[in-house]
Amino acid sequence: MTGTAPGAPAGRTRPAMPAWWWSTAPRPGAIAVAHVAGEPGDVERVLLGLCGRPAPPAGQVEWRRFGTVDDGVVARVSPGHALVMPHAGPRIRELLDARMDALGARTAAGPAPMDAYPEAADAVEACMLGVLSRAASPAAIDLLAAQPARWRAAGWSPGHEGLPDARDLRLRRLLDPARVAIVGPANAGKSTLLNALAGRTVAIAHDEPGTTRDAVCARIDFASVVADVFDTPGVRAGMDAVERAAAELAARALECADLVVELTAPGLGWAAPPRAAGTPVLRVLNQCDRPEARSCAERADAALAVSARTREGCAQLVAAVREALVPQADVLDPRPWRFA
Numbered sequence: 001m002t003g004t005a006p007g008a009p010a011g012r013t014r015p016a017m018p019a020w021w022w023s024t025a026p027r028p029g030a031i032a033v034a035h036v037a038g039e040p041g042d043v044e045r046v047l048l049g050l051c052g053r054p055a056p057p058a059g060q061v062e063w064r065r066f067g068t069v070d071d072g073v074v075a076r077v078s079p080g081h082a083l084v085m086p087h088a089g090p091r092i093r094e095l096l097d098a099r100m101d102a103l104g105a106r107t108a109a110g111p112a113p114m115d116a117y118p119e120a121a122d123a124v125e126a127c128m129l130g131v132l133s134r135a136a137s138p139a140a141i142d143l144l145a146a147q148p149a150r151w152r153a154a155g156w157s158p159g160h161e162g163l164p165d166a167r168d169l170r171l172r173r174l175l176d177p178a179r180v181a182i183v184g185p186a187n188a189g190k191s192t193l194l195n196a197l198a199g200r201t202v203a204i205a206h207d208e209p210g211t212t213r214d215a216v217c218a219r220i221d222f223a224s225v226v227a228d229v230f231d232t233p234g235v236r237a238g239m240d241a242v243e244r245a246a247a248e249l250a251a252r253a254l255e256c257a258d259l260v261v262e263l264t265a266p267g268l269g270w271a272a273p274p275r276a277a278g279t280p281v282l283r284v285l286n287q288c289d290r291p292e293a294r295s296c297a298e299r300a301d302a303a304l305a306v307s308a309r310t311r312e313g314c315a316q317l318v319a320a321v322r323e324a325l326v327p328q329a330d331v332l333d334p335r336p337w338r339f340a
């Protein structure tokens, strides 16, 4: 199979499987645009699998449900090229990527944005500048700036050679913030810790158990690595309907978390709510300013002891979260990074 589907990544031969790529940034918004391109029969098959109904004929635009993920519009530009337009949001995008992967569509880099960056020396540099413009973490800047030279030395172009490996994906957390969920028993100090990390009051903290009754999230800079941190309600006996609803929201935040911070305080034990298999966990003892913290049973199992009130240990916590999300070894690794 040769030739390039209309609108497919410029200058590339068409892959054996239909290609799947996004031409909008992975941010919340009204609408996102993704492309499927390949042999007409493959495009037809993948769209049928995604929507449960045949794709619209070439030149037509029709509403479709994308399985249980979302609904939106499919525009069939030509037999071998369709636009899939769901609502814009990182989670929807992630789920659609997984679905398309399961259907056999191959994730591809979008067209190099040479038109948008005429000052770029080549397509890799243009691509890097496009990614740089939306990178969330300050730590991405130097690393991205180093990539064109590394790719030139390697003779590759990002997204073109092979699938991203585990390091590539961890480093992509510098572009799209990772998710961190703080969980633990009521009154452990989860909301106080979120406020301490954010440097402002984003969540109400109070000595009454069950204070947090909604999912609260703040974007926090962990020493140049930015992440979205979710405060969750502490699980306790006798939760009312609002708390139970909040706990369900928290369960969803936990499912998609890249890192779970299990927080407790002297005498409260560890609450280990169910989470996706393989999600790393950082066990943290809070309230270490209290005298009981020195000899409490929880201390032995904690990787770190902090005080959200006095901020003792918070710098170490920031460093540990950063290392868990984007290990320094990945940043210092001189190999090129498939950032696109």
Ligand SMILES: Nc1nc2c(ncn2[C@@H]2O[C@H](COP(=O)(O)OP(=O)(O)OP(=O)(O)O)[C@@H](O)[C@H]2O)c(=O)[nH]1
Binding pocket: 184, 185, 186, 187, 188, 189, 190, 191, 192, 193, 204, 205, 206, 207, 208, 209, 210, 211, 212, 213, 232, 233, 234, 235, 286, 287, 288, 289, 290, 306, 307, 308, 309, 310
């Ligand atoms: N001494 C001390 N008290 C703390 C610390 N962190 C939180 N507290 C207190 O512990 C109480 C509970 O704090 P919250 O942050 O509301 O606890 P939470 O885990 O969010 O509780 P829920 O929302 O009910 O699950 C408040 O009175 C806080 O002031 C700390 O580091 N040291």
Ligand SMILES: [Mg+2]
Binding pocket: 190, 191, 192, 203, 204, 205, 211, 212, 231, 232, 233, 234
């Ligand atoms: Mg709370």
